[in-house]
Amino acid sequence: MDDLGFNKIAGAVLATGLGIMILMKLPAILMPDADESIAYKVGPIETTTVEADVDLPFPQADWVAAMDAAKGAKVFKKCTSCHNVEDGGANGTGPNLYAVVGADKASHADYSYSAALDALPGEWTYENLDGYLEKPSAYAPGTKMNFIGLKKPADRAAVIEYLRVNGSQSLAKPEPAVAELEISTPLEEPIVETEQSMEEPPVDVTDETVVEPTE
Template structure:
């Protein structure tokens, strides 16, 4: 290989090294860190959460239209661990007859986890909804391996079925619309479309105008 060829090869190699150095340097200068919070908030949508994080309908609203028969069908997912008939034996999970309204970890003869014993309070409708959403989140450390029910209406159906089996507690009232807010909105709308002259306020220092006198002057013209 002659000296000319060596020179050309040397320049090519130098160019490659320079290009590689520029690439690495630009990445170091312009690389940005990942922001702690991605994107922009959207009204009515909660941050995070699987499935889009949309705000859920209150369980009281869903219970008002719950289908007990559908809840019984969904309960078959639980039947391998729980009995629900009166006097039924405990299995992998406790018997659930009359469970709605009972204290947590209160079924006799069942060895509850310390996590569930520590929850306290009764199995009311909100507690059952949270438990059926994700037992592990509701009581971290629970022995229950069930992943939960992701469909809010299915949870309401199951809760309605549980309530029909020995509890029969009155369903919670669905949240009512804010009548006062609606009334204020109606008044505001009426005011905005009314006679603007009736709502007008004279500027400070301006002479007052008698409507009757103004009308007589107009007739005289």
């Protein structure tokens, strides 16, 4: 091979190498501010726990477990200035509460109730008593009972049990209520059946020209 042929080959190799280098540097030249950070990162998936507010039915197991007559007698001492639980006991500033659990509201004889309590329908169920003892003025706006209420559910449950054993023993303790969760399932999309055409597809018929051989 002469020098001219060698120079041509060497020049071609150098030109190819230079072209590759230019192609490798071209993105950095054209986009100098490009972000070189990793676009995708492999790692643990972060999960978020969403707590939904659920209104639990009354009573829950902890409320039933707190129904302690002995403790209720101690808490009831806050009420003795207005009420008593003696069988046949006299009314005080408030009505006698013997056998009040399960009785009709505002039904104790010889006591003048406020219009707010007279207007309340129904019975003194466990749930109604719990709501009333929590805050009387909120449960029956306008009531004459000037009592701030029992804020602790356990105290209310204990007092109600104390009232139950004083005249309402025939009324059984409540069973803990079980929350029922509604689970909705997405509706399936209706399946639309289409009738396929029974017609046969048209046949492309090409005229054939018969060419007879010539002698």
